[in-house]
Amino acid sequence: MSSAFLTDRYELTMLAASLRDGTASRPSVFELFSRRLSGGRRFGVVAGTGRLLTLLRDFRFGEDELRYLRDNDVVDAEAVTYLENYRFTGTIRGYREGELYFPGSPILTVEGTFADAVVLETLALSVLNHDSAVATAASRMSIAAGERPLAEMGSRRAAEQSAVAAARAAYIAGFASTSNLEAGRQWGIPTMGTAAHSWTLLHDSEEDAFRSQIESLGTGTTLLVDTYDIRKGVETAIRVAGTGLGGVRLDSGDLPLVAAAVRQQLDELGATGTKITVTSDLDEYAIAALAASPVDFYGVGTSVVTGSGYPTASMVYKLVARQDSSGGWVAVAKASTDKGSKGGRKAAFRTLDAGVAVAETVSVADGFEQVDTAAEHPDARALQVVLVDGGEIDAAHEGATGTASAREHHLRVREELPVRALALSKSDPAIPTLFVDAD
Amino acid sequence: MSSAFLTDRYELTMLAASLRDGTASRPSVFELFSRRLSGGRRFGVVAGTGRLLTLLRDFRFGEDELRYLRDNDVVDAEAVTYLENYRFTGTIRGYREGELYFPGSPILTVEGTFADAVVLETLALSVLNHDSAVATAASRMSIAAGERPLAEMGSRRAAEQSAVAAARAAYIAGFASTSNLEAGRQWGIPTMGTAAHSWTLLHDSEEDAFRSQIESLGTGTTLLVDTYDIRKGVETAIRVAGTGLGGVRLDSGDLPLVAAAVRQQLDELGATGTKITVTSDLDEYAIAALAASPVDFYGVGTSVVTGSGYPTASMVYKLVARQDSSGGWVAVAKASTDKGSKGGRKAAFRTLDAGVAVAETVSVADGFEQVDTAAEHPDARALQVVLVDGGEIDAAHEGATGTASAREHHLRVREELPVRALALSKSDPAIPTLFVDAD
Numbered sequence: 001m002s003s004a005f006l007t008d009r010y011e012l013t014m015l016a017a018s019l020r021d022g023t024a025s026r027p028s029v030f031e032l033f034s035r036r037l038s039g040g041r042r043f044g045v046v047a048g049t050g051r052l053l054t055l056l057r058d059f060r061f062g063e064d065e066l067r068y069l070r071d072n073d074v075v076d077a078e079a080v081t082y083l084e085n086y087r088f089t090g091t092i093r094g095y096r097e098g099e100l101y102f103p104g105s106p107i108l109t110v111e112g113t114f115a116d117a118v119v120l121e122t123l124a125l126s127v128l129n130h131d132s133a134v135a136t137a138a139s140r141m142s143i144a145a146g147e148r149p150l151a152e153m154g155s156r157r158a159a160e161q162s163a164v165a166a167a168r169a170a171y172i173a174g175f176a177s178t179s180n181l182e183a184g185r186q187w188g189i190p191t192m193g194t195a196a197h198s199w200t201l202l203h204d205s206e207e208d209a210f211r212s213q214i215e216s217l218g219t220g221t222t223l224l225v226d227t228y229d230i231r232k233g234v235e236t237a238i239r240v241a242g243t244g245l246g247g248v249r250l251d252s253g254d255l256p257l258v259a260a261a262v263r264q265q266l267d268e269l270g271a272t273g274t275k276i277t278v279t280s281d282l283d284e285y286a287i288a289a290l291a292a293s294p295v296d297f298y299g300v301g302t303s304v305v306t307g308s309g310y311p312t313a314s315m316v317y318k319l320v321a322r323q324d325s326s327g328g329w330v331a332v333a334k335a336s337t338d339k340g341s342k343g344g345r346k347a348a349f350r351t352l353d354a355g356v357a358v359a360e361t362v363s364v365a366d367g368f369e370q371v372d373t374a375a376e377h378p379d380a381r382a383l384q385v386v387l388v389d390g391g392e393i394d395a396a397h398e399g400a401t402g403t404a405s406a407r408e409h410h411l412r413v414r415e416e417l418p419v420r421a422l423a424l425s426k427s428d429p430a431i432p433t434l435f436v437d438a439d
Numbered sequence: 440m441s442s443a444f445l446t447d448r449y450e451l452t453m454l455a456a457s458l459r460d461g462t463a464s465r466p467s468v469f470e471l472f473s474r475r476l477s478g479g480r481r482f483g484v485v486a487g488t489g490r491l492l493t494l495l496r497d498f499r500f501g502e503d504e505l506r507y508l509r510d511n512d513v514v515d516a517e518a519v520t521y522l523e524n525y526r527f528t529g530t531i532r533g534y535r536e537g538e539l540y541f542p543g544s545p546i547l548t549v550e551g552t553f554a555d556a557v558v559l560e561t562l563a564l565s566v567l568n569h570d571s572a573v574a575t576a577a578s579r580m581s582i583a584a585g586e587r588p589l590a591e592m593g594s595r596r597a598a599e600q601s602a603v604a605a606a607r608a609a610y611i612a613g614f615a616s617t618s619n620l621e622a623g624r625q626w627g628i629p630t631m632g633t634a635a636h637s638w639t640l641l642h643d644s645e646e647d648a649f650r651s652q653i654e655s656l657g658t659g660t661t662l663l664v665d666t667y668d669i670r671k672g673v674e675t676a677i678r679v680a681g682t683g684l685g686g687v688r689l690d691s692g693d694l695p696l697v698a699a700a701v702r703q704q705l706d707e708l709g710a711t712g713t714k715i716t717v718t719s720d721l722d723e724y725a726i727a728a729l730a731a732s733p734v735d736f737y738g739v740g741t742s743v744v745t746g747s748g749y750p751t752a753s754m755v756y757k758l759v760a761r762q763d764s765s766g767g768w769v770a771v772a773k774a775s776t777d778k779g780s781k782g783g784r785k786a787a788f789r790t791l792d793a794g795v796a797v798a799e800t801v802s803v804a805d806g807f808e809q810v811d812t813a814a815e816h817p818d819a820r821a822l823q824v825v826l827v828d829g830g831e832i833d834a835a836h837e838g839a840t841g842t843a844s845a846r847e848h849h850l851r852v853r854e855e856l857p858v859r860a861l862a863l864s865k866s867d868p869a870i871p872t873l874f875v876d877a878d
Contacts, residue, residue: 006594026641126595130597130601157564158565215459
């Protein structure tokens, strides 16, 4: 399926006007970045890059798309012809998926003609804003959970395709598994599940329901024990399954109290190895509050797929440099937001001190000069990689492989954060962004 | 593309266990409803129904899906065979799309065998929770905007497919148009657009950019005048386009002040017919605050696609009745949430007094009896229609036709609301939900 119409109309009308006035072919640099971290977050997590690259492969205007544009007079015949042959032939450099970002980090840099690059605005922002918002929330939850595994179970609280993307973003940010089957199939993410209250209610008794689930899934399964009375539910669970029962799930009540009581009851029944999963409206704060409780697994739904209060990152896609009619580069930026929006091509480095991040250093080329290279920042880690080179997409970032390596990268670079970055309260970014002029 | 994997794993493992123990064939009634209105909203708006029906047509387990289930030991061979032939053959009654809902409204009632109905949980919730959250926020904005048209421009702040769904939900709830091309193509929603700051920055001068846009799109177009200095931008716009310019767009600044100054400037320049569009971080409160300002169009982005603070409705999908082994109907509900979750089949009516809604009346059949019919509630409007009849989907609710009629229905039934329902502040639901026993 073509992804070309996941686009705002104005991109195509600007393209058409630029074809008429000749500016369509001006070499241009667009940058995708965020002026701030939503919600007083101390760091952001880049996610969506791998999905964007795959969608970019399908960014072609087919007969259906062209017919709509013609029939609705969206653009003129010249633009229709241009779009018929459109294929992104520019270059995209960007932060690796899973990387951290801060205000002003040049997360993606899209270089090409104006026409090449202008049409990617909405698609790039849709994917990165959503996936990064989820990953940022998920990373905070993963930090709060420590060594205890987190399962993403929020599909029902996200639109059906966002749910798949959210499962992936949460996994990249440290979750262990998802309930979403499509995410399992598409990205190789481990899938999990227990049972719903309807399972117990379907049967003539809770005991019948438990017995059937164990016969089907084995004693290693997790039984939902809070449909009627939790204490009786636990007692029935162990009576039916024996002390080798894999786990019980708690989906209601005051969790610290309930978890402690259930742990004690399980231990008294001899089920000392039976794990406790909790799943009731958890977010990073609730997870942190359960740190001292005898909980083994967290299942997180609504809060992770909706970015825990911040369902979208505030990334924007801006023209930062373009050539003029004589071939000279001009750095550009909207005047009224000068403070946050900085024109010019950029290179980005995470400056480290004894392995701990101390600054996001962004080298800015205002005009003709080249941005800095890694050699000029020996105390720093270069943050950008080439994702698309002259239209050639680097497949290493896509699919299950890309997802796994993004997760690995995230968990590795998170280790560089200073300790204060790990607190959950609202604050300033954990490190400052320093703009330096390229030589 | 199959929609069958937009599903939580546990639905299929419950299905497999029910095939083994014989409960798979138990006639069952699932209900999709919400225990509360998120965010102190005074009413909710049902949206997503038409999309769900279309997705239901594609809810088939193909070779890819079956292979994943086998390879990952998700379910046993018997369940794989069952799923291979799965097609929903039950009946779905529900609120018409665009209808209002309140706590406990039986928004969808899914009847079939347990196996038939259990597997639709995640898909139905994903679609309705997302689309209804957007539509509910959009309806509040549409009320706040009064006669002034609203354009949905938030695609970049929603995952790429949610953006299409959000455009549709906003349109159903009263928005006039969207920037999203796929929503235009798929649902026949009018599309619109102006230009981005990058358009001005691409050119050597603002004047060049304006001139080119007018040459391409005509003087009826809307020029973005705040890239550099708004006063100069407006002056340039009218100089280039003449006093017949269609509109100007303002995307920054203190909007009431800026809109008033721009209106005065336009009038002084003789451009009395030139419209003003504002687009800077609007939500229902900002729209209401601009009621007395000379604004002609609102463009709304982030807040509408993220449900203005409540990105998901809190709808759940619960087993409310099923037959026992002797064929008798049993009403069921989880004990610990008795207050909000009511077992039994239900019929729903909006009770009216002189055309004004006074109650959501829900007739509950606890056991063998039939739910009430419209004849038993002559002072009320029956709220449920048959959407799927023995597996046959009513196509009238799908596609562009279904979308248009949902919008019409919404605008009509919104007129029944008491005046207090139109206030934006947090409060109780505008009308109470009354549960009555079926005779």
